Amino acid sequence: MILKRLFGALPNIVGVVIVTFILTRALPGDPAAYFAGPAATTEAIEQVRASLGLDKTLAHQFVLYLKDLARGDLGNSLTTGQPVVTEIRQRLPASLELTFCGLLIAVVVAVPLGVLAATRPGTWVDHLCRLLATAGVSLPTFFTGLLLAYVFYFLLGLAPSPLGRIDVSFPPPPAVTGLYLVDSLLARDLESFRASARQLVLPALTMGLFVMAPLMRMTRASMLGVLSSEFIRTARASGLPRSQVLYAYAFRNALLPVVTTLGMVFSFLLGSNVLVEKVFAWPGIGSYVIEALVSSDYAPVQGFVLTMALLYVALNLAIDVMYVLIDPRVGIEG
Amino acid sequence: MSAATLKHIRYVATENPVTLVAFLLFSGFVLLALFGPWIAPYDPLASNSGAALKPPSAAHWFGTDSLGRDILSRIIVAARLDFGIAVSAVAASFVIGAALGSLAGFYGGWADRIIGRIADTIMAFPLFVLAMGIVAALGNTVANIVIATAIINLPFYIRVARAEVNVRRGAGYVEAARLAGNSDLRVLAMHVFPNILPPIMVQISLNMGWAILNAAGLSFIGLGVRPPQAEWGIMVAEGATYIISGEWWVALFPGAVLMLAVFTFNLLGDGLRDIMDPRMRT
Amino acid sequence: MSSEAAGPSPLLEVMDLSLEFRTRSGTVHALQGVNLAVRKGETVGIVGESGSGKSVLSFAILRILDAAARVTSGAIEFAGMDMLAASERSLEEVRGREISMIFQNPRTALNPIRRIGRQIEDVLAVHTSTLRADMKKKAIEALARVRIPDPERRYHAYPFELSGGQCQRVMIALALACNPQLLIADEPTTGLDVTTQAAILALISELAAERRMATILITHDLALASEYCDRIIVMHAGHVVELAPTGQLFSRPRHPYTARLIASTPAPAQSIATLASIPGNLPDLRRTDLPNCRFHERCGRSQDACTALALPNIPVDAQSGVRCVNPL
Numbered sequence: 001m002i003l004k005r006l007f008g009a010l011p012n013i014v015g016v017v018i019v020t021f022i023l024t025r026a027l028p029g030d031p032a033a034y035f036a037g038p039a040a041t042t043e044a045i046e047q048v049r050a051s052l053g054l055d056k057t058l059a060h061q062f063v064l065y066l067k068d069l070a071r072g073d074l075g076n077s078l079t080t081g082q083p084v085v086t087e088i089r090q091r092l093p094a095s096l097e098l099t100f101c102g103l104l105i106a107v108v109v110a111v112p113l114g115v116l117a118a119t120r121p122g123t124w125v126d127h128l129c130r131l132l133a134t135a136g137v138s139l140p141t142f143f144t145g146l147l148l149a150y151v152f153y154f155l156l157g158l159a160p161s162p163l164g165r166i167d168v169s170f171p172p173p174p175a176v177t178g179l180y181l182v183d184s185l186l187a188r189d190l191e192s193f194r195a196s197a198r199q200l201v202l203p204a205l206t207m208g209l210f211v212m213a214p215l216m217r218m219t220r221a222s223m224l225g226v227l228s229s230e231f232i233r234t235a236r237a238s239g240l241p242r243s244q245v246l247y248a249y250a251f252r253n254a255l256l257p258v259v260t261t262l263g264m265v266f267s268f269l270l271g272s273n274v275l276v277e278k279v280f281a282w283p284g285i286g287s288y289v290i291e292a293l294v295s296s297d298y299a300p301v302q303g304f305v306l307t308m309a310l311l312y313v314a315l316n317l318a319i320d321v322m323y324v325l326i327d328p329r330v331g332i333e334g
Numbered sequence: 335m336s337a338a339t340l341k342h343i344r345y346v347a348t349e350n351p352v353t354l355v356a357f358l359l360f361s362g363f364v365l366l367a368l369f370g371p372w373i374a375p376y377d378p379l380a381s382n383s384g385a386a387l388k389p390p391s392a393a394h395w396f397g398t399d400s401l402g403r404d405i406l407s408r409i410i411v412a413a414r415l416d417f418g419i420a421v422s423a424v425a426a427s428f429v430i431g432a433a434l435g436s437l438a439g440f441y442g443g444w445a446d447r448i449i450g451r452i453a454d455t456i457m458a459f460p461l462f463v464l465a466m467g468i469v470a471a472l473g474n475t476v477a478n479i480v481i482a483t484a485i486i487n488l489p490f491y492i493r494v495a496r497a498e499v500n501v502r503r504g505a506g507y508v509e510a511a512r513l514a515g516n517s518d519l520r521v522l523a524m525h526v527f528p529n530i531l532p533p534i535m536v537q538i539s540l541n542m543g544w545a546i547l548n549a550a551g552l553s554f555i556g557l558g559v560r561p562p563q564a565e566w567g568i569m570v571a572e573g574a575t576y577i578i579s580g581e582w583w584v585a586l587f588p589g590a591v592l593m594l595a596v597f598t599f600n601l602l603g604d605g606l607r608d609i610m611d612p613r614m615r616t
Numbered sequence: 617m618s619s620e621a622a623g624p625s626p627l628l629e630v631m632d633l634s635l636e637f638r639t640r641s642g643t644v645h646a647l648q649g650v651n652l653a654v655r656k657g658e659t660v661g662i663v664g665e666s667g668s669g670k671s672v673l674s675f676a677i678l679r680i681l682d683a684a685a686r687v688t689s690g691a692i693e694f695a696g697m698d699m700l701a702a703s704e705r706s707l708e709e710v711r712g713r714e715i716s717m718i719f720q721n722p723r724t725a726l727n728p729i730r731r732i733g734r735q736i737e738d739v740l741a742v743h744t745s746t747l748r749a750d751m752k753k754k755a756i757e758a759l760a761r762v763r764i765p766d767p768e769r770r771y772h773a774y775p776f777e778l779s780g781g782q783c784q785r786v787m788i789a790l791a792l793a794c795n796p797q798l799l800i801a802d803e804p805t806t807g808l809d810v811t812t813q814a815a816i817l818a819l820i821s822e823l824a825a826e827r828r829m830a831t832i833l834i835t836h837d838l839a840l841a842s843e844y845c846d847r848i849i850v851m852h853a854g855h856v857v858e859l860a861p862t863g864q865l866f867s868r869p870r871h872p873y874t875a876r877l878i879a880s881t882p883a884p885a886q887s888i889a890t891l892a893s894i895p896g897n898l899p900d901l902r903r904t905d906l907p908n909c910r911f912h913e914r915c916g917r918s919q920d921a922c923t924a925l926a927l928p929n930i931p932v933d934a935q936s937g938v939r940c941v942n943p944l
Contacts, residue, residue, distance in 0.1 A: 012458040138597035149578065154579075235727070237678055237680055237711055239713055240712070308463045
């Protein structure tokens with residue numbers, strides 16, 4: 001059954017690869033000029049064309065493209081001269097750390113709020129939650145980030161300067177995973193841990209704010225539905241204590257639709273990654289691609305799109321598998 | 335609209351004052367978009383380095399930016415651009431997506447499979463990332479923002495249309511129309527399509543909000559709209575560097591107006607949903 | 617109306633219970649002046665149309681109605697305990713242990729993503745001091761007692777893997793796991809096929825007799841009630857309108873509504889053309905001007921006295937009685 005899900009993801013991977021190929025090679029205009037950059041001379045463009053095999057047929061190019069991908073070759077950055085794949089690998093942990101902390105914050109706030117709103121329908125808590133949900137999806141992520149930085153750093157001085165992952169006076173912890181929080185804990189360096197955590201707060205909060213709304217809405221709706229279902233009445237009639245009924249019975253059942261919402265949540269998170277990294281000068285792949293865009297450096301952009309897409313496919317697969325593990329009924333429907 | 339519908343709308347409006355407010359705001363924005371250039375007090379492109387970075391005052395209600403341009407005027411004029419982008423993108427998305435989805439739902443078979451595959455492939459990407467990729471590949475213009483936004487919204491309309499058409503495919507009036515000799519396409523267009531509109535309308539409103547956010551986001555990172563054009567996203571980007579040093583108005587006002595516009599569409603969408611089917615309220 | 621005290625004091629006494637629901641469209645006067653007594657070991661049937669208040673009454677006894685429900689008068693006493701004044705904690709100790717309930721639609725009444733063995737263990741864990749090590753054994757025993765075939769394997773099953781009849785047996789196992797003194801069965805066989813219906817009711821009967829457990833059987837099916845109940849209470853629109861031992865109710869019904877109910881129960885070989893029905897519908901219980909007798913507008917025998925006088929309710933300790941000014 002899990003294998004089935006794995007196979008199900010294959011067409012998506014194929015689709016992603018094809019689309020990224022089309023985006024880079026098969027579009028109107030001269031791809032060689034793109035890759036050579038705005039400052040290239042005609043000769044340079046021809047050189048690039050030859051070296052990238054852009055003078056061959058599309059089919060042949062596709063095969064070369066696949067070969068490159070298999071070798072992990074995503075081309076080189078014009079501005080730094082480095083292989084794109086290396087730079088992405090270096091910067092990816094920063095983005096991952098940010099994304100997951102954002103998700104964590106969103107879940108920790110949204111899910112309990114959703115449960116609370118469902119168990120107290122019609123009260124001010126419920127109305128407040130619904131208002132927050134509508135307002136939450138209206139917040140432009142980049143604007144929220146700026147506002148938070150302005151209020152908490154400039155006005156209140158509570159947050160550290162929004163410039164990077166760790167205060168400049170600290171060296172980054174020895175790299176094991178690349179995630180500063182994890183690495184600093186592994187190195188038992190609480191000072192570093194605190195310093196990196198402080199830098200994470202505002203950007204992660206910004207990321208999380210946008211996705212709190214759909215999570216909260218779904219939790220509330222799902223919980224409301226479950227609480228009025230018949231098996232909850234049976235549980236109450238059996239004398240199960242209220243807390244057990246709420247958590248072991250109602251909540252677990254209510255979580256199922258929430259898990260499926262996670263797919264959409266990750267789509268937002270991976271997208272708004274770029275925006276948040278720009279606002280907070282976070283050295284992840286988001287700011288990498290923004291710099292590349294500014295200098296019309298094309299290979300990193302392609303690498304970025306491909307990486308994010310593959311990451312997204314992997315995350316969706318993980319969500320699917322998680323769902324299969326949680327819901328025993330899925331087996332019969334496949 | 336029948337008398338009953340009007341009565342129902344009035345009932346919803348009074349039951350739900352928030353929807354009324356949303357509708358008023360929406361109308362306000364539409365007016366701005368239509369008549370912006372004539373309402374704006376200053377020329378949005380006129381720079382005046384002597385009056386750069388001035389805080390809000392009687393002369394400049396929202397202050398001036400780094401080039402001395404009046405922010406209020408730029409915001410007003412930007413309404414036209416942002417709305418224009420959103421409306422074009424959503425319209426294109428809707429028309430193409432609904433058409434594709436209807437075909438898929440009506441005929442099934444390989445049409446369904448191919449169209450489904452297209453939708454799935456688009457959805458395999460984080461949508462904003464795909465939009466970035468499309469604009470970067472096609473070129474940095476406003477038209478390409480519209481195209482990118484339209485593409486990433488396609489799967490949504492495809493799905494809704496396909497589901498609704500599928501449900502209605504076997505309905506009595508469809509059979510009757512067919513038996514009366516109408517071609518399949520005609521049946522689809524004249525009989526099935528009008529009936530799937532109501533649920534789609536709700537989503538169009540919500541989509542508009544999202545399309546504006548998307549366009550603003552792309553402009554924020556430098557894709558699509560180029561200076562000196564006035565667009566809410568790019569104005570926030572221009573103001574970002576100054577907010578940390580205390581000149582808050584450059585980024586705040588465009589951002590707040592952007593937020594208000596999106597919020598309006600979301601509220602409107604919720605209100606439409608209430609009108610269509612109160613049971614769907616979440 | 618005869619009122620004879622019969623034997624020891626009742627296990628459950630519902631005295632003059634009136635209950636209403638506050639809803640957006642008005643207040644629903646769901647129950648009024650309901651008297652009910654159930655003695656140890658007896659099976660009492662509650663019959664009536666949908667909407668007559670049978671289920672509401674049973675939920676009220678267990679206090680599992682939702683927040684919109686309000687008891688406006690009356691008392692409920694179970695084994696000496698005042699159910700209306702009891703704390704939620706004490707009620708939790710009674711539910712599932714002293715009073716149990718089984719519901720209709722057994723498939724949806726069980727937690728769909730939890731194995732049935734675990735669900736039984738949950739109840740055991742809350743109410744008994746069974747050791748962890750013995751839990752599984754006891755759960756399997758409970759399943760065996762309700763005649764579930766192959767209980768060791770079924771212990772691991774999910775509700776969707778079982779048939780409707782088996783799910784109902786699981787519910788009975790859940791309900792009887794802690795040997796309650798009273799079982800309330802709310803339409804336990806609706807939705808099951810006829811053979812399964814008989815098997816389920818026979819099972820309940822048998823287990824009740826074994827343990828000297830009192831049973832309240834709620835049903836709209838008079839035939840079922842006549843077969844399994846010692847005494848029957850007829851409810852209409854929130855009132856108890858008649859109460860009698862089973863044989864007496866069917867041979868000599870006294871309330872016009874009872875007579876109509878009996879007459880409209882199809883006989884095995886009856887043709888559709890001759891099916892009797894009861895004219896009209898239940899009155900809208902949100903009305904503020906509900907008459908004393910809520911059957912008044914559908915009754916063929918109503919007189920002026922029916923609305924003029926206050927109607928006394930059937931006393932709680934009566935063996936039989938009728939709430940009517942002009943009984944048959």
